[in-house]
Structures are given as C-alpha cells and as structure tokens.
Amino acid sequence: MRKRSRRAVRVRAATRKRAAAFEAFVTSEAPAVEKIEVIRDGVRARVVDDMVDYLDVPKSVIFGVLHTAESTAHKLIKDNRPLDSAASERVVRVADITRMAEETFGGREAATRWLKTPNLSLRKEMPLSLLDTELGAGEVRRVLSAINYGGTL
Secondary structure, X not given: OHHHHHHHHHHHHHHHHHOHHHHHHHHOOOOHHHHHHHHHHOOEOOHHHHHHHHHOOOHHHHHHHHXXXXXXXXXXXXXXXXXXXXXXHHXXXXXXXXXXXXXXXXXXXXXXXXXXXXXXXXXXXXXXXHHHOHHHHHHHHHHHHHHHHOOOO
C-alpha cells in the first residue's frame, strides 16, 4: 500500500512539473512584444501535454482549440519541435484567458471549471471551446469582464 501512495505522489508531482510550461504562460503576464516573439518563434509542441494537465481536459479538446491535427501534434511533440505561429498564438490566447479567469474566480480550480462549463451567455458553449478564434476569445473576455465589474451581458 505504501508503494502506491509514494507512486501517487510521484505521479502528481510529475503532472505538476509537466504543466509547468503552460503554467508559466498563465502566471506571468508578458508584454505584447515578448508574446509576439514567442508566437513567431513557435511554442514547443509539448505545451499540448501541459495544457491537458493544467486544464484537466482530454487532448482532443486542446487539439480542437489549437486547430492542430492529432497526428501532427504527436509528431511535433515526439520530435520536440515548435507549433506553427497560428497554433502558438492560440496557446498564448488560452493562457491569457485562463489568467483572466483565475483572477475573476480566485484561483485555478474555479477558473478551469468555469472554462469547461457550458455558459448561457455564450449560447451554451464551453468558454474554452471558443478560444480557437479571436472573436470567440473576445466574447469570453466580455463575459469575464461583466462578472468582474457587474456589467450587463
């Protein structure tokens, strides 16, 4: 029994460590110039695994948000190559919205739950699923701002 609990601790620690790259995007708000540079250089494809761990969603959800085919993503991850600039921009967008949600809801757990829950203000769409486009992200930002400042939707 003791081996299982030690293993569980190691697995949890490994999960937290793997989520570190995406978490770094979420926790540190970088100037636009730095974000542009990251996007142009391409975010390492391993961030897909980090996003899965951080947001606690299936990989298929992340592939959908990033508009990246599963086979392509797996190849890029295996070869430790970067995502293209469009997918990299989506990673940065998801991190920015996640940070905003964490500030709104007071932490990661509540924020990720909100991002994964269908929302009436978003036509019953899951906020995370709208982050694949800038227009969708704008709608999610609008709802978060209304929650923050008591505005109307």
